[in-house]
Amino acid sequence: xxxxxxxxxxxxxxxxxxxxxxxxxxxxxxxxxxxxxxxxxxxxxxxxxxxxxxxxxxxxxxxxxxxxxxxxxxxxxxxxxxxxxxxxxxxxxxxxxxxxxxxxxxxxxxxxxxxxxxxxxxxxxxxxxxxxxxxxxxxxxxxxxxxxxxxxxxxxxxxxxxxxxxxxxxxxxxxxxxxxxxxxxxxxxxxxxxxxxxxxxxxxxxxxxxxxxxxxxxxxxxxxxxxxxxxxxxxxxxxxxxxxxxxxxxxxxxxxxxxxxxxxxxxxxxxxxxxxxxxxxxxxxxxxxxxxxxxxxxxxxxxxxxxxxxxxxxxxxxxxxxxxxxxxxxxxxxxxxxxxxxxxxxxxxxxxxxxxxxxxxxxxxxxxxxxxxxxxxxxxxxxxxxxxxxxxxxxxxxx
Amino acid sequence: xxxxxxxxxxxxxxxxxxxxxxxxxxxxxxxxxxxxxxxxxxxxxxxxxxxxxxxxxxxxxxxxxxxxxxxxxxxxxxxxxxxxxxxxxxxxxxxxxxxxxxxxxxxxxxxxxxxxxxxxxxxxxxxxxxxxxxxxxxxxxxxxxxxxxxxxxxxxxxxxxxxxxxxxxxxxxxxxxxxxxxxxxxxxxxxxxxxxxxxxxxxxxxxxxxxxxxxxxxxxxxxxxxxxxxxxxxxxxxxxxxxxxxxxxxxxxxxxxxxxxxxxxxxxxxxxxxxxxxxxxxxxxxxxxx
Numbered sequence: 001x002x003x004x005x006x007x008x009x010x011x012x013x014x015x016x017x018x019x020x021x022x023x024x025x026x027x028x029x030x031x032x033x034x035x036x037x038x039x040x041x042x043x044x045x046x047x048x049x050x051x052x053x054x055x056x057x058x059x060x061x062x063x064x065x066x067x068x069x070x071x072x073x074x075x076x077x078x079x080x081x082x083x084x085x086x087x088x089x090x091x092x093x094x095x096x097x098x099x100x101x102x103x104x105x106x107x108x109x110x111x112x113x114x115x116x117x118x119x120x121x122x123x124x125x126x127x128x129x130x131x132x133x134x135x136x137x138x139x140x141x142x143x144x145x146x147x148x149x150x151x152x153x154x155x156x157x158x159x160x161x162x163x164x165x166x167x168x169x170x171x172x173x174x175x176x177x178x179x180x181x182x183x184x185x186x187x188x189x190x191x192x193x194x195x196x197x198x199x200x201x202x203x204x205x206x207x208x209x210x211x212x213x214x215x216x217x218x219x220x221x222x223x224x225x226x227x228x229x230x231x232x233x234x235x236x237x238x239x240x241x242x243x244x245x246x247x248x249x250x251x252x253x254x255x256x257x258x259x260x261x262x263x264x265x266x267x268x269x270x271x272x273x274x275x276x277x278x279x280x281x282x283x284x285x286x287x288x289x290x291x292x293x294x295x296x297x298x299x300x301x302x303x304x305x306x307x308x309x310x311x312x313x314x315x316x317x318x319x320x321x322x323x324x325x326x327x328x329x330x331x332x333x334x335x336x337x338x339x340x341x342x343x344x345x346x347x348x349x350x351x352x353x354x355x356x357x358x359x360x361x362x363x364x365x366x367x368x369x370x371x372x373x374x375x376x377x378x379x380x381x382x383x384x385x386x387x388x389x390x391x392x393x394x395x396x397x398x399x
Numbered sequence: 400x401x402x403x404x405x406x407x408x409x410x411x412x413x414x415x416x417x418x419x420x421x422x423x424x425x426x427x428x429x430x431x432x433x434x435x436x437x438x439x440x441x442x443x444x445x446x447x448x449x450x451x452x453x454x455x456x457x458x459x460x461x462x463x464x465x466x467x468x469x470x471x472x473x474x475x476x477x478x479x480x481x482x483x484x485x486x487x488x489x490x491x492x493x494x495x496x497x498x499x500x501x502x503x504x505x506x507x508x509x510x511x512x513x514x515x516x517x518x519x520x521x522x523x524x525x526x527x528x529x530x531x532x533x534x535x536x537x538x539x540x541x542x543x544x545x546x547x548x549x550x551x552x553x554x555x556x557x558x559x560x561x562x563x564x565x566x567x568x569x570x571x572x573x574x575x576x577x578x579x580x581x582x583x584x585x586x587x588x589x590x591x592x593x594x595x596x597x598x599x600x601x602x603x604x605x606x607x608x609x610x611x612x613x614x615x616x617x618x619x620x621x622x623x624x625x626x627x628x629x630x631x632x633x634x635x636x637x638x639x640x641x642x643x644x645x646x647x648x649x650x651x652x653x654x655x656x657x658x659x660x661x662x663x664x665x666x667x668x669x670x671x672x673x674x675x676x677x678x679x680x681x682x683x684x685x686x687x688x689x
Contacts, residue, residue, distance in 0.1 A: 034509065034513070034514055035514045038513065038514060038515060039515065176659075202658040203657075203658050203659040204658065205618075205661075205662070206618075207614070207615075207617065207618035207619075208618075209413070209416070209608065209609040209610070209619075210409055210412070210413045210649075210650065212405065212406060212409035212410075212650055212653075212654075213406065213409075213649075213650050213651075213652075213653025213654040213658055213661065214653065214658045216402055216405065216406065216654050217653075217654055217658065220402065232515075232516065233516035233610055233612070236516075236610065237610070243525070243526075243527065244527045244534055244535070244536050245405070245527070245534050246527055246529065246534050260515070261515050261516050264517075264518055265516060265517075265518045265610050267518065267525075
């Protein structure tokens, strides 16, 4: 009797262990898959799912398959919060990838932080995102980022406009949202550092269709370049407005100038607009070549809706997988510790990740990594050919 | 001087966009003393339907299709949202109903056309025309001409045709018109259809300049509502002038004061008109008998 009981217990334990090892690893994937920023959200999701498929085909992580739980946050803060709670409590994800909109990220991250579940921000750029929960106030920071933040972008914009291309009288046009106004502050600070003051600082609203006043103010101030912080449709109205006034200045702005809604709606007027990019659709490394081909084949597109989002989404999965493998665990604190001290080099699309994070530094992208892209005939190409060839093709994080 | 002229030219173009949308508010208010708060959505739907059709047929053949769609859409709004409220003499029912229908139309459009802004192909060249240093887009000229032509056509229809006279009669006194054998509830349905038709027409007219998309109705519909209040809901002339006033104030304030305060004077004007002349600048004050 005792023996058979023991035997049963043994069988039960082995079976449970068997179930556990065959159990899949759940990862949350959240972003706006509908709405004004959908082109970024969908590209990010598609890039991430491509990486998951590849990893699963190669045997998964720790012999377990990765499963993506995707949720549409509609770029709305309150929806983001609901999704965070659902992913944490109901789905019990081991980590979450995503966030396109800074506001959604800032509103939702608190729940992950409290549940000690790591978040890899792979598109949102607001500078504050990784700085919400810093030790020593918190035990540890669970928020990581794999995109170029606004401090980096605004510094790059100023470097490109003032130092590299020699403009002297920049005008800033920023939208009235958090994104636009925080970006404007960053831009003004970066300009001050370069010893230049904007000759005009103008504002516009989401949905504005006429930019005559803003542009004429910039014109009367004798601006020689337009620096922008806004999103696709209104940026297109700026380009179209300049064409209407017969006064075309170069546009240099944040990475949103690569949005399909800007490129398509501005048409020829958008040609020449340039912006920082962590990835341009050029096969200049073997990894990038295979990624571009795989993405195009999987989603039957030629031009990526948002190449940057796709690449960052893809890379974030590989970095997370490496961390889980190193932690040999799906517990949040252990994954976080592994992310902060990643031993394996991860060959990604954007760069090769060699210890991308530390306990105090949760930003995978440094100032030297993004390059300038420019819109030419409806596509984003490299603004300076020399930036993307030879040993400059692959840019590593500076330590 | 040149800058001022340019600002006024752009202000007129924007103002006509507001005016032509506001015209639709005025049409239904005249006959039924109710408004379609989904007017912006009627504009958006017309524009998106036009966007789909224009790819197949070209701009000119697309126009009658969009006009027909507008008529139908307006009739649906009246039947579903307004008729019941008028029948029961409900004061607020139609407000809720037209707002709700507007939201439904917007969600519908988001599901069909997505939520990204779309480029509407321009039937006219996109290079600007220059008049003495003032640049305007050919499409902006077309908006001004098209809007005026459409309003004129509606006015002529109302004054000359027997059907139009029924509309005017209903507008003047619904009960008396009913006693004269006019089917006033049909006239009201028709005025909603006509109102959405003008909105749909406005949609395809302004879309090459404003871009189109499920969310285009929101801001434009709201601005047009201010215009209708400023100009006066009982006057077709009033909404044109109201539109021009708002459009020009916006561009002038943006340039001479600050682009951050562009929308403020319009709202101040709205408050002033409501305080000093509640029927609107061109509206006739009516005495409501209770």
